[in-house]
Amino acid sequence: MMLFRDMPIRKKMMRIIFLISGVVLLVTCITFFIYEFYAFRKTTLEKLSTIGKIIAANSTAALAFDNAEDATEILSALQTEPHIVAAGLYDEDGNLFSKYLSATTFIAFPVKPGEEGYYFVPSHLEGFQPVMVGKRKLGTLYLRSDLGAMYERLKLYGGIVALVIVLSFILAYMLSRVLQKSISKPILRLAETARMISDQKDFSVRAVKTGHDELGTLTDAFNNMLVQIQDQNQALNEFNYNLEQKVSDRTIQLESVNKALQAVNKELEAFSYSISHDLRAPLRGIIGFATMLEEDYSSQLDDEAKRITGVIKSNTLKMGHLIDDLLAFSRMGRQDIKKTIIPTTSIAKEVIEELLSENKNYHVKWIVHEMPDIKGDINAIRQVWINLVSNALKYSANKEQPQVEIGSREQEGGTVFYVKDNGVGFDEKYKDKLFRVFQRLHSVEEFEGTGVGLAIVEKIISKHGGKVWAEGEENKGACFYFSLPG
Amino acid sequence: MDSKIVEVLLVEDSSTDAELIIRELRKHNMSNNLVHLRNGEEALDFIFAIGKYAGVREVRDSPKVILLDIHMPKVNGIEVLEKIKSDPRTRSIPVVILTSSKENPDIKKCYELGVNSYIVKPVDFDGFTKAMKNLGLYWLLINQPPE
Numbered sequence: 001m002m003l004f005r006d007m008p009i010r011k012k013m014m015r016i017i018f019l020i021s022g023v024v025l026l027v028t029c030i031t032f033f034i035y036e037f038y039a040f041r042k043t044t045l046e047k048l049s050t051i052g053k054i055i056a057a058n059s060t061a062a063l064a065f066d067n068a069e070d071a072t073e074i075l076s077a078l079q080t081e082p083h084i085v086a087a088g089l090y091d092e093d094g095n096l097f098s099k100y101l102s103a104t105t106f107i108a109f110p111v112k113p114g115e116e117g118y119y120f121v122p123s124h125l126e127g128f129q130p131v132m133v134g135k136r137k138l139g140t141l142y143l144r145s146d147l148g149a150m151y152e153r154l155k156l157y158g159g160i161v162a163l164v165i166v167l168s169f170i171l172a173y174m175l176s177r178v179l180q181k182s183i184s185k186p187i188l189r190l191a192e193t194a195r196m197i198s199d200q201k202d203f204s205v206r207a208v209k210t211g212h213d214e215l216g217t218l219t220d221a222f223n224n225m226l227v228q229i230q231d232q233n234q235a236l237n238e239f240n241y242n243l244e245q246k247v248s249d250r251t252i253q254l255e256s257v258n259k260a261l262q263a264v265n266k267e268l269e270a271f272s273y274s275i276s277h278d279l280r281a282p283l284r285g286i287i288g289f290a291t292m293l294e295e296d297y298s299s300q301l302d303d304e305a306k307r308i309t310g311v312i313k314s315n316t317l318k319m320g321h322l323i324d325d326l327l328a329f330s331r332m333g334r335q336d337i338k339k340t341i342i343p344t345t346s347i348a349k350e351v352i353e354e355l356l357s358e359n360k361n362y363h364v365k366w367i368v369h370e371m372p373d374i375k376g377d378i379n380a381i382r383q384v385w386i387n388l389v390s391n392a393l394k395y396s397a398n399k400e401q402p403q404v405e406i407g408s409r410e411q412e413g414g415t416v417f418y419v420k421d422n423g424v425g426f427d428e429k430y431k432d433k434l435f436r437v438f439q440r441l442h443s444v445e446e447f448e449g450t451g452v453g454l455a456i457v458e459k460i461i462s463k464h465g466g467k468v469w470a471e472g473e474e475n476k477g478a479c480f481y482f483s484l485p486g
Numbered sequence: 487m488d489s490k491i492v493e494v495l496l497v498e499d500s501s502t503d504a505e506l507i508i509r510e511l512r513k514h515n516m517s518n519n520l521v522h523l524r525n526g527e528e529a530l531d532f533i534f535a536i537g538k539y540a541g542v543r544e545v546r547d548s549p550k551v552i553l554l555d556i557h558m559p560k561v562n563g564i565e566v567l568e569k570i571k572s573d574p575r576t577r578s579i580p581v582v583i584l585t586s587s588k589e590n591p592d593i594k595k596c597y598e599l600g601v602n603s604y605i606v607k608p609v610d611f612d613g614f615t616k617a618m619k620n621l622g623l624y625w626l627l628i629n630q631p632p633e
Contacts, residue, residue: 277557277586283609284586285502291611292509313611320609 010184017176018169025168029161036157040150044125045118048145051081052118052129056141059089059131063097063138071098078102083149085124088142089131097139105146113140123147186215190222203230265334272330279323287316318444325452329437332459337377344371344417347378348406351385355393364393369407374415374484380460387453388419388480394447395478396423414466414486420479425472434470457482493519493626495549497529497566498584499558503607507553507584510618516626521549526561529554530569533576545575551625552581556592564592564599571600580625 004012055074062070071089078084078100085105090113091097099109118127126144130137193207203226209219290309294301301309348368374381389404396402405420426434426441433439435458440451454468461468461482472478494511498504504522511517523529531537533552535545552570556563563583570576582603583596596604605621608614 280586280607280609281500281503284506284607284611284614285500287609287611288502288506288614292506317610 009187010180013180013184014173014176017172017180021168021172022165025165029165033154033157033161037150037154040153041120044145044147044150045120048084048125048127048143049118049129051078051084052127052141052143055087055143056129056131059141060133060138063089063091063131064133066091068098072100075100081145083145084143085146086142086144090140090142092137092139094140107144110142113142116140118143183215186210186219190215190219194222197226203233268330269334272327276323276327280320283316283320283323287313290316322450325450326437329452329456329459332380332383332456335380337380337463339375340378341373342376342378342381343373344408347382348385348389351382351389355386355390359393363402364396365401365403367403367405367407369405371406371408371417372410372415374486376464376484377460380463384457384460384482385419387457388482391453391480392419392421392423392478394423394449395425395442396421399423411483414483416481416483418479418481420477422477425474425476425478426470427474428472431470431472435468454480491519491547492521492549493551494521494622495529495532495552496520496522497524497526497552497558497563498522498555499524500555503555503584506611506614507618510615511622513615514619514622516622525558526563526566529566530561533566533570533579534573548576548579550580552579553621554581554583556583556585556596564595567596567599567601582621582625 004015007015055078058074059071061067062074075087075089075098078087079102082102085102086100086107086109088099088109089097094112096109096111101107113128116128116130118125124144124146126142129141129143131139131141189210190207193205197203197205206223206226207219209216209223290312294306294309298306345368348371352366352368389406392404393402396404399422401422403422406418407420408415408417410416424442424447430441433441435454437455438451439455440449457480458468461484465485466483468480468482470478470480494517496504496507498507501524504524508517508520508522511520521532523532528537529552531539532543533545533548535541535543554563554566567581567583570579570581577600580602582605583601584605584607585593586607593604603621603625605617608617
């Protein structure tokens with residue numbers, strides 16, 4: 001069953017109107033009924049008393065002359081009063097002298113007349129009336145009336161009350177149907193408008209005001225709210241539009257910058273190609289013709305001349321390596337990263353094998369810890385290991401017992417790998433220069449190299465979203481770290 | 487020209503490189519019938535017997551191998567290669583592309599056009615010597631051209 005608070009407002013109002021009119025009607029009817037009850041009792045009593053007085057007055061002769069027949073005749077006149085069910089005359093001595101019973105009644109008469117007056121007993125009304133002539137009492141009249149008339153009347157009243165209540169309810173229903181609309185209709189219309197707005201998101205709709213009562217105030221407030229929402233929406237839309245405009249402006253700017261960058265990148269590629277091509281050609285000439293000099297004129301060249309051609313050749317070769325390394329570095333910057341799962345430990349071991357096979361003179365003590373597999377571009381990461389491990393070999397080669405340790409440790413967001421050697425190390429204050437192109441902390445006479453290896457490492461790792469750093473101490477060793485995101 | 491048969495046609499604009507190449511080939515007796523041309527335009531005239539070579543020689547007297555530099559003025563090596571490989575009369579001539587750099591973005595294109603070999607001229611003279619020697623040996627002595 002539907003709870004009152006969940007009912008539609010129309011039903012609520014109908015219920016309230018019914019309840020109020022019902023209670024009012026009931027209270028009115030009960031009051032009326034009680035009044036009628038007591039009024040009728042009084043009337044019945046008075047009527048019986050009047051009849052008693054008349055009968056008593058008519059009975060004086062019959063009593064005076066002891067004529068029972070007359071008395072009975074007089075009493076039988078009571079037949080016209082159907083509610084008087086019994087009547088009796090007692091003589092001076094209190095003996096029943098004459099009696100009357102209606103057709104349907106059988107009762108026992110009181111043996112002696114009782115106290116003068118009329119009174120109600122539960123089932124009926126009865127009383128005794130002295131029969132007087134002047135001041136002399138000739139006898140007593142007994143009258144008994146059943147309460148049928150009263151009950152009948154009350155029944156009639158009850159019927160009327162019920163009819164009135166029913167009619168009132170019908171009338172109340174019809175009136176309330178019409179009148180509740182004046183309250184519920186604006187509310188329903190307001191609710192309907194609110195629903196429509198929330199469904200269609202059309203804040204330009206307005207609720208129609210039907211009067212200047214509280215509902216009118218509510219409608220005004222509702223409409224005001226809509227105006228505010230509409231204003232805010234408009235402001236928001238404008239803001240959004242401006243924002244989109246800004247975004248698209250910025251996008252266009254970015255696109256043009258991007259295009260410019262791409263052009264620069266292309267130019268750089270062409271540049272690196274032409275460097276490699278055009279710079280190498282003359283180098284080839286220098287080295288080739290120096291060799292021709294050595295070969296074709298060897299008899300005319302003294303030792304110093306041969307040394308000089310040797311220096312020319314070795315420097316030219318070095319220039320060639322520099323160009324190659326620079327190209328490798330620039331190629332690494334342009335290459336895309338293709339990530340797969342890399343078996344780190346086996347890759348590191350492979351790299352060590354390769355480096356050892358290139359130079360059998362190494363007598364290094366290796367410590368290679370188990371390392372976790374990691375996601376990355378396998379060729380690029382292999383290059384990282386090659387560069388770091390070959391560095392470690394190179395810079396520890398002069399030690400009596402060179403030692404290289406490779407391992408890893410987990411950290412938040414990834415893994416840190418390290419390559420540690422006990423070689424010449426470096427001065428910590430220059431560690432920022434380590435990873436820059438062509439930056440070297442040792443002379444070429446001490447250790448050969450072009451200063452590109454660590455720059456390539458830095459470029460690869462930063463392309464993988466990782467970091468590189470190093471710790472070191474002069475003549476104690478160095479440790480190079482790189483992190484890769486897990 | 488000593489003979490009608492040209493063994494090696496070298497197309498190279500750098501006289502330095504050309505001298506080094508010829509010297510190496512000569513060392514191994516592979517430069518007897520060598521023609522050196524300095525640009526692609528002349529190479530095409532020679533190969534297809536047109537221009538100043540019209541009537542001087544025949545297309546069918548093709549060289550045993552063509553050594554072709556990529557970077558040349560006027561008509562570059564790629565264009566020459568394309569012409570050679572798209573003509574049925576010259577398609578079977580082995581062509582070796584010579585370049586200074588393996589960075590060359592044209593490598594892929596050369597292979598697509600049907601180049602027979604591709605050689606990076608090393609800066610290192612020993613490496614250069616070795617490359618030239620192998621090149622001459624292979625294309626002049628080992629490789630059997632279609633009759």
